[in-house]
Structures are given as structure tokens and as C-alpha cells.
Amino acid sequence: MSDVRLPEGLSDGDLIAVVSPASWPSGEGVEGCLSVLESWGFRPRLGTHARDQLGYLAGRDEDRLADLNDAIRDPEVRAIVTTRGGCGSSRLLHGVDVDGLAADPKPLIGYSDITALHRVWHLAGVPSLHAAATGRHADVVNRVLRGGTPPPVTRDPRQYGSGLTTGGRASGPLFGGNLEMLARSVGVLDFDLNGHVLLLEINKAAGLGNVDRALTQLLMSGALDGVVGVALGWLTGFEEFEDRGWTILEVLGERLGRLGVPVLAGLPFGHDPDPEVAPLGVPCTLDADAGVLTVSPALRMAP
CATH class of the missing domain: 3.40.50.10740 (Murein tetrapeptidase LD-carboxypeptidase, N-terminal domain)
Structure with a gap:
């Protein structure tokens, strides 16, 4: 970057x-x-x-x-x-x-x-x-x-998957988005997220196997080496979905757990017509203990 x-x-x-x-x-x-x-x-x-x-x-x-x-x-x-x-x-x-x-x-x-x-x-x-x-x-x-500061984004404990939240704090530039698109960019564009907080939104259409493949590709390619935290959005549509005894919670818990960093889940980002606003490429603080993601302005205030 x-x-x-x-x-x-x-x-x-x-x-x-x-x-x-x-x-x-x-x-x-x-x-x-x-x-x-x-x-x-x-x-x-x-x-x-x-x-x-x-x-x-x-x-x-x-x-x-x-x-x-x-x-x-x-x-x-x-x-x-x-x-x-x-x-x-x-x-x-x-x-x-x-x-x-x-x-x-x-x-x-x-x-x-x-x-x-x-x-x-x-x-x-x-x-x-x-x-x-x-x-x-x-x-x-x-x-x-217009250069304003986005409001803090707060975890919704009622959201499916919010229990994947761990503890701890992390700070760094925020970057991410749709999991499948992130994985498919590996090998096409440079992908070094060292020092970054990773934002993830996951589309139910992917299925558990594709979620596993995408996360594994990002992990094994080294794209996530040095990531300091994970901000995880809604898992809408996965609530009743199971594949041979596993749910999305097992897949994410096992794959993201390998990073050994704070995870803040249940955030209102997702494959949804009304996602919260997440400025990318600017500093943020992820506070898993408080359940809040705070992101800096993405533009300078106009004079």
C-alpha cells in the first residue's frame, strides 16, 4: 500500500x-x-x-x-x-x-x-x-x-455469529470487503495486509466449502500475514445452514483462529442492500472488548 x-x-x-x-x-x-x-x-x-x-x-x-x-x-x-x-x-x-x-x-x-x-x-x-x-x-x-467522521460501528450481540467475538484491541488501516472477491484477487494484485485490520463480509451463496477455500487461499498465500484484527460482518442466511455437522461458526472459528488476533463479530456489514459505511485504507481501532469499530475520516474536510 x-x-x-x-x-x-x-x-x-x-x-x-x-x-x-x-x-x-x-x-x-x-x-x-x-x-x-x-x-x-x-x-x-x-x-x-x-x-x-x-x-x-x-x-x-x-x-x-x-x-x-x-x-x-x-x-x-x-x-x-x-x-x-x-x-x-x-x-x-x-x-x-x-x-x-x-x-x-x-x-x-x-x-x-x-x-x-x-x-x-x-x-x-x-x-x-x-x-x-x-x-x-x-x-x-x-x-x-464531505470530510466528516463516520459514526462508530457497534456489534449487535443478537446477530448470528456475534459469539465469534474474542477480546482485545487492535489498531491499523482498515481493508477488506467480500471474502470471495478478496481471495480471487490473490495472484492478480499485490496482497500484503501486514498491520491491517481485516473487514470481512460473506455471501451465503458461497456455501461452507467455498468459505473454507477462500479463507484457506488467503491464509496459505500469505495475504493475511501480519493482520492485527478481524472485523466480521453479518452472516445472514447461514443461521440454519449445516454441512455434515459443521456450521459457518466452526469454519470461521477454526480458520480465523489461526491468525491469533482479536475478532469483532456481529457488525452490520454484509451482503445486504443497507450495509453500514466502512471507509477503507484509513486508520481504525477495533475494540473487541467494547464491541466497537471506530474508523477515521476518508476525506479531508473541505475548506
Whole structure:
């Protein structure tokens, strides 16, 4: 990871690019996103190919990449919002204009499949937001984009899996996202998380075997060497799921236990339309004893 380059916080009237680097969004999703950004006082601009459809992708790889790089290279664009995840972000990884991003830092907002692109931002030293621009926590996205401090994220002891919480505290830059996308980035992008707190959200569609494979790949590749803590999101959908006597709790307990670091589970991050906002690439403190994850601002307060 490069030295962190905090972008300047946005102000009313700033331009936000809205792009679809993965799967294509619904019409209602696009309109809702544009409406929310306008209501915040920003000027949203929809990418040329954001509504394209090619199978499950939002158009051809070269067109999705062009929209993303156009947003990176345009000095008027101050943030980039993705319309949805799905599948397809990984196809773009080696084509992203990293030099342009480093020269003109601007945050990326998205989650799920967008985790692959968050890794590119992280390697460039530019913070990004594991978040949705619409939904219950949209006001927090607005606050963070303007340079505000995100509210602390608190463990919900009622959530399935929250009992995986251990004790202890850890501090370091926060990075992570969707488990499968993190594992599939190994060997494609540099993956050194030494000194980091790892954020994990896990999709029920993966099944226990794939969760095991993904965690094992990250562990055996050395990608998690030096991780100082784990912030674990919801395990929605796994509550009644069992595979030959094992649940997700056994898999995570055994795999993550090998790290020997504090784990804070039951956090409201997940494969859900309304995840809490998690700035990535900036300092955080994970307090497993208190059940709280505190993350620093991802942008500088606008003058």
C-alpha cells in the first residue's frame, strides 16, 4: 500500500460520476441513485455505458473500463459511485488508470463485487468506501464524502455469529470487503495486509466449502500475514445452514483462529442492500472488548 492520499471533501455542486463496472443495474436503481446524489446537493453524471447490458455484465469490458477511467481522469469528478456489484469488476483490474488515480485522488463507493476495485484504490493509497450510496445509511455516505467522521460501528450481540467475538484491541488501516472477491484477487494484485485490520463480509451463496477455500487461499498465500484484527460482518442466511455437522461458526472459528488476533463479530456489514459505511485504507481501532469499530475520516474536510 502506498502512503495514504486523502482526497479533499466534497462541497455542494461537486460532480460525482455514476458508473457500472460490474453487472448492469435496474432502471429503478439508477434513478434512485441519481436522485439521492442530487438531493445531497451534488451533480451526478451517469457514465456513457452505465445502462449497457451484455449477459450479466453492464456491457463490454472495454466500455465499462472506459467509463471508470474517464471518471478517474476528469479533474471535475470528485467521487465515483458504482450502481451495483454482481460480477465483472475483476475483469477491469489491470486496466485501471492507477497513475491517474494517484495524481488526482477521489473515493470509490460500492461493495460486494466492487471489493476487487477497492483493492486497486488501496494499492494506490486512495481511501474508498465499502458502502451503498442509497438505503438506510446514505446520510453517512454524504457526511463522509464531505470530510466528516463516520459514526462508530457497534456489534449487535443478537446477530448470528456475534459469539465469534474474542477480546482485545487492535489498531491499523482498515481493508477488506467480500471474502470471495478478496481471495480471487490473490495472484492478480499485490496482497500484503501486514498491520491491517481485516473487514470481512460473506455471501451465503458461497456455501461452507467455498468459505473454507477462500479463507484457506488467503491464509496459505500469505495475504493475511501480519493482520492485527478481524472485523466480521453479518452472516445472514447461514443461521440454519449445516454441512455434515459443521456450521459457518466452526469454519470461521477454526480458520480465523489461526491468525491469533482479536475478532469483532456481529457488525452490520454484509451482503445486504443497507450495509453500514466502512471507509477503507484509513486508520481504525477495533475494540473487541467494547464491541466497537471506530474508523477515521476518508476525506479531508473541505475548506
